[in-house]
Amino acid sequence: CHQCPPGRQPRLVLSHMFQPQNLREDQVLSLEGRASELTCKSQRLMLQVGLILPASPGCYHLMPYTVRAMEKLVRVIDQEMQAIGGQKINMPSLSPAELWRATSRWDLMGRELLRLRDRHGKEYCLGPTHEEAVTALVASQKKLSYKQLPLLLYQVTRKFRDEPRPRFGLLRGREFYMKDMYTFDSSAEAAQETYGLVCDAYCRLFDRLGLRWLKARADVGSIGGTMSHEFQLQVDIGEDRLVVCPSCHFSANKEIQNLSQNICPDCQGPLTETKGIEVGHTFFLGTKYSSIFNAQFTNAHGDPTLAEMGCYGLGVTRILAAAIEVLSTEDCIRWPSLLAPYQVCLIPPKKGSKEAAAAEIVEHLYDDITEAVAQLQGEVLLDDRTHLTIGNRLKDANKLGYPFVIIAGRKALEDPARFEVWCQNTGEVVFLTKEGVMELL
């Protein structure tokens, strides 16, 4: 367009974004339609800046900034899953009832399962998880050889659960994104090894996001199996009760059976209690599902053998909201650096102000940053709402949590021009020349 220099990518400007800004608390409440359900900080903040908009109870529209953050999260997940040999697939959400009847979960899952019928009267559910589907898929491959194992299949898809109490925004939805991985091994020992491999990948993932996690011993619940761990973030609004050993770092979900309430089983030291939100869950399944669907491979002697399985969930949308819950202040969203929807927000001066002449300097800065710093292509946003004061736009930028906010004020007209740079993750504010800005970024 005429505003963009020839041969350059168009500049990203805030005024074109489909992104409501700064909704008042009462507007947010009326969006949710259920005042009493505005139950946590991440939900309130995400609604206020229009990261999510309610569609129906427990279902949200994910707005452009959120989709960007989620795509970044999925990229990190892909890296970690593929680094351990994961292969990405995508299974249908519509899951035939007969699969669920085979494992008895059609009844066991009760009302959490969203059920429907097609025009022929055939029954389905909307997949809340995919153990049945993936095991039937693997079982359909009759020529699987032990040489192809371990087989690690995963997907990132929408899951559906008719939660009794959907709340806390994206933390507990009725429709949400999950990364679910399913592993197939030739022996229980090999499957244990794979279990450790995936758990380690989860630890790395949460470390990269800068989130402090706990790996807690957990109950196997309706999924079944013989061993299970939950990855938990410590948050006040967490719905899980955990016990933690301060001396040896043992931790467990309180709901597991036969857990003494005050003796650490590993070091016998005293346990303390805390609350957590479950962001990931791993299960060692053994042959529970492979025996039902006959998921076999041929072993080294040419004999058919049942696969030893594991399954591993990560709450993708829950991680986004949980990260915001733990990192943000009461008024300002903070993201894990890797996930911030945009890395840099540039604020040119107000139209008609004394500094208005610096507008062009900011546009050059925009072009230079995106040209020189390859990683920042598509990551720099120009807040072109120049009818607003710098102060008002800085407030919005602060709230949205761009890692870097760069302002052209009075000093941008000096020679050399200097910009006010807010580094949100360190809380520093510095004045830098264009070269200084480039170096910092």
Ligand code: ATP
């Ligand atoms: P919760 O105990 O919170 O109900 P769950 O144990 O039922 O979770 P799993 O079946 O273990 O959940 O699913 C794997 C992951 O999916 C969970 O660790 C969580 O991160 C995510 N998840 C589960 N339910 C929801 C939901 N309603 N909304 C968003 N994410 C969810």
Ligand code: MG
């Ligand atoms: Mg649940």
Ligand code: MG
């Ligand atoms: Mg749970």
Ligand code: MG
């Ligand atoms: Mg769980």
